[in-house]
Amino acid sequence: MTDTKSARIYFGGVPVDRHLSVRIRELAASVVTELSAQLSAYASLPEEELRGDITQTTRTCIRLFTHMLRTGEPPAHGQLRELRESAGQRADEGVPLEALIDAYHLGAEVCVDRVIATVEPGDLPAILTVQRLLLRYLRTIISEVSAGYLEARLAAIHEEQDARRAMLSALLTASPAEIAARRAAVRLPASYAVISLEIAPHPDELNPAVDALVAARRKLRRIRTELEGGAPAVVLHGLSPDGGLVLVPLDDAVGARPTENLAERSWGALSSLVGQLGRAARAEITGGVVPARPDAVAPAARLATEICQIARVSGRPAGIYQLGDVAFDYQLTRPGPARDYLASRLQPLANRPDLLETLRVFLACGLDRRRAAGRLHVHPNTVDYRVRKASALTGLDPTSSGDLPMIHAAFTAHAADAGGLN
Template sequence: MIAPQTATGSPTPLAGSLGDAVGSRGAATGDSAPRCGGQPLHQRLLTDLPLLVPAVLTRLLDQLPAYAAMPPEQVRGEITRATEHGIRHFVEVLRTGELPGRELLEKISESSAQRADEGIPLEAVVGAYHLGAEECATRILATAEPGDLPDVLRAQHRLLGYLRLVSCAVATGYVRERQAALGEEQVARQALLSRLLEGGSPQAAADRAGLPLPPSYLVLSIAAGPHPDELLPGVNRSVAARRKVRRLRHELERQSRGVPLTALSEEGGLALLPQETPVAGLGDADWVRLGALVEQLGRICGAELLVAAAAAAPDGVAEAARLVGEVRQVARAAGLGTGLYRLDDVLLEYQLSRPGPARDGLAALLAPLAGRPELLETLRAFQAAGFDRRQAATRLRVHPNTVDYRLRKATALTGLDPARSGDLPMLRAALAAFDAAARERPTSG
C-alpha cells in the first residue's frame, strides 16, 4: 500500500479530504482483533513486514507501468517507505476496527495530488492501494480454517471499509489537482487565443501557455445548428446544447495534430487548428482533409455545421478571423447550406456584400420584404435546399404548401420569382446585398 510522505521524506499517516461526513472516525466495534489459526491477523502482518514490503513493491512494478517507469531512487526511497507505512496503518485498522479519520484522509488526498502533478495516472494511484491490500489479504488468510470464518468476515469488512475511504480520498485529491491544473491551462490557452485575435506578437502568451507557435493555423468560423434533442418538447435544451458543444470540442482536439484553440458556444464560434506547414505549403489535399473533418464534426456533434476557413501565420490570425467571419455570414445568407467554405467559394456574394451603390441597388430589390422575416427566411431555405420546396419545408419545419404560399407572396412584393431561372442570379445577389446592408444598419434602442 502506498502512503503519503512528508516534505522531508519521512512517513506520515494515510489521509485525505472528503468532508466531515466521510472523514469522521469509525467507531471501534469492541470486538477482539480478527484471528486465523489462533494468531491475531495484525500481528501476522507485522511479523511478515520485512517480506511483505518487497512483495508489494514487486507487484506494483510488475502490474503498474507508471510505477515501473519511476526512477529507481524514488522506488527504493519514497515508494518503499510509503508502502511500509501503508501496511502499518492497515495493521491498525485490523487491530482496532477504526477507519481513517478526516486528518488522515486529507493527507492521502494531498499525496494523490502530488501523484497527479507528476503525471501518474489515477488508475495507477488507486491500483497501488488495492494491490497492497490484496497482498496483505493473501498472507493473512493463507492459514485460515473453517472455524475462522467469523474472523475472516470481520477482517474482510474492515479491509473493504478501509479501501472505500482510501479510494475516495485518492480520487478527491487527484481530481482536485487536475481541475486546478486544467483551469490554469485553459486560462493560459484562452489568453493566447485572445492575443492572436488582437494582433501583434503572441510569443509571450504562447510561452505562458506552454505551447509552441505553429507555422500556421487553419482559422475556422463555425455556425452550428441545433441538435435534434434541443428541439424535443420536455427536453432540457441547455443540457442538449452543452453536450453538442462538448462533442464538437472533443472531436476537434482528437483530430488535431497539435492543441487547438477554441471559443465555442451552442451556436458555433471560432477554432484555430495548428498546422505543421506554413501557409504557402498548404495544398489542395489539406483543404480536402479539412472538408472531411467538417463532415465528421457534424456527424459527431449531431448538428448541421456551416464552416468558413482560411489559413494564416500566427501574426495574421486576427485578419483571417475577421475574413472567415464575413465569409460565413455571406455563405449563410446566400443559402449555401452546410459544409466548408473558403473565400473562393463565395467570391461573387462576398463582393456584392461590400458597400457601394450597386449593393444598395440590389438590397433595395428586397426592401418590400423588410417587415416580413418569414418570407426572407423562406427564400434562403429554398436556395439552400437546391430549390426543392419539400426540402425547404423540412428545413423550416412547415408544410410544403406554406413554402409555396410564401414564395408567391415574395414574388408579388419584389417581382423576383425564385421559380424562374432567369431571376435566380439576381435574387441570390439581392439576398447577399440585403443581408450585408442589414448587418451594417444601426439597431434601435
C-alpha cells in the same frame, strides 16, 4: 479465531495486526515490486520514486490497516492526508486514475496473500471479519485517494486551459505569442487554419420539455471533447454553444495571403473535422476558414467570421468554406450604395413573405416549378402564380437571362442586410 475480550483478530494464534506490523518493510517492498511488474503506469516511473514516495505511501497504508485491525475503526480523515497528497502527485505525473485505484487493490491482494498462509482450520470467522474490515478500509481510502487525484487533475486542467486561453488571446490581439506559447507548453506552428464556427441548436435546445441551457452545455462539451481528442496537435478554441473560433495547427507553410487556398490534404482534414464536430454536436455546423501565420491570426479571424456568416445567409449547406467558395457573395455583401440598391430590388416583396420565399426556392431549384412546388408543398400552378406576381412587383423576371444575375445578387444583398453583415 477472535479474542472477544480484546476484540483482536487472530490467524494461527497470532493477532493479524501483528502479522502485518512486524513485516511492514518487507510487505511494502513486495507490493512495490508487484506494482512495477503488473501495472505499466508504475513500471514507467523512475526507480527512485518507486523506492521513495511510493514505498513510503505503501508503508503508511499497511500501518493504517494494521491500526484498523486493532481498533475496528477506519482511518480518520486527518490520517489520510499523506495518501491524498500522494494521489495528487500521481495525477501530476500522468498516472491514470484507474491505474492508481488498481494499485491500492493490488497492494491489498499482496498483503492478504502473505498473511492468509498462516490461517488454521478454525480461523474462518476471523477470515470473514478481516474481509469485512478490508472492504471497509478500501472504500474509505479509495474515496479519499480519488478525491485527491481529481482535485490535482482539475487544478492542472484549469491551469492548462488558462494558459491556452491566454495564448489564444495573444494571437487574436496580435500580441507576441511566443511567451504565451511557452507558458502553455504549446509549440507555435508555422501557420494556423483559423476557423470561425456557427453551431445550430441541438433539437433538445428547442424542446420546451428539456432544459435548453443543459442541452446547450452538453452539446458544447461533446464538441470540445472531439476537438481535444481527435486532433494530432494542440487545437486552441474559444467556443460557446452558438459558435466561436478554432485554431488548428497546419503542416503546410501557408497563410502569407488571406486569399491563399489550403493544400488539398489540409482541406480534406479540416472538412472531415467539421463533419465530426457536427456529428458529435448532433447539430449542423457551418465554418469559414482562413490560413494564417501566427502574426496574422487576428485579421484572419475577422475574415473567417465573415466567410462563415456569408455561407449561412446565402443558404449554403452545413460545412466549411474558404474565401474562394463565397468570393462572389463576399463582394456583393460589402457595405455601400451598390449593396443597398441590390437589396432594395426585393423591397416590394417585404410584406409578401410567401412571394419572397417562393422566388427564393424557385431559384434554388434551378427554375424547376415542380421541384419548387414539392419543396413548398403547394401545387405547381401556385408556384407559377407567385413567381409572376413577384416579377410584376419587382420588375425582375427569373426566366429572363438578363434579369437572373440581378435577382441572385439582390437575394445575396438582402440576406446580408437581414443577417447583420457589415
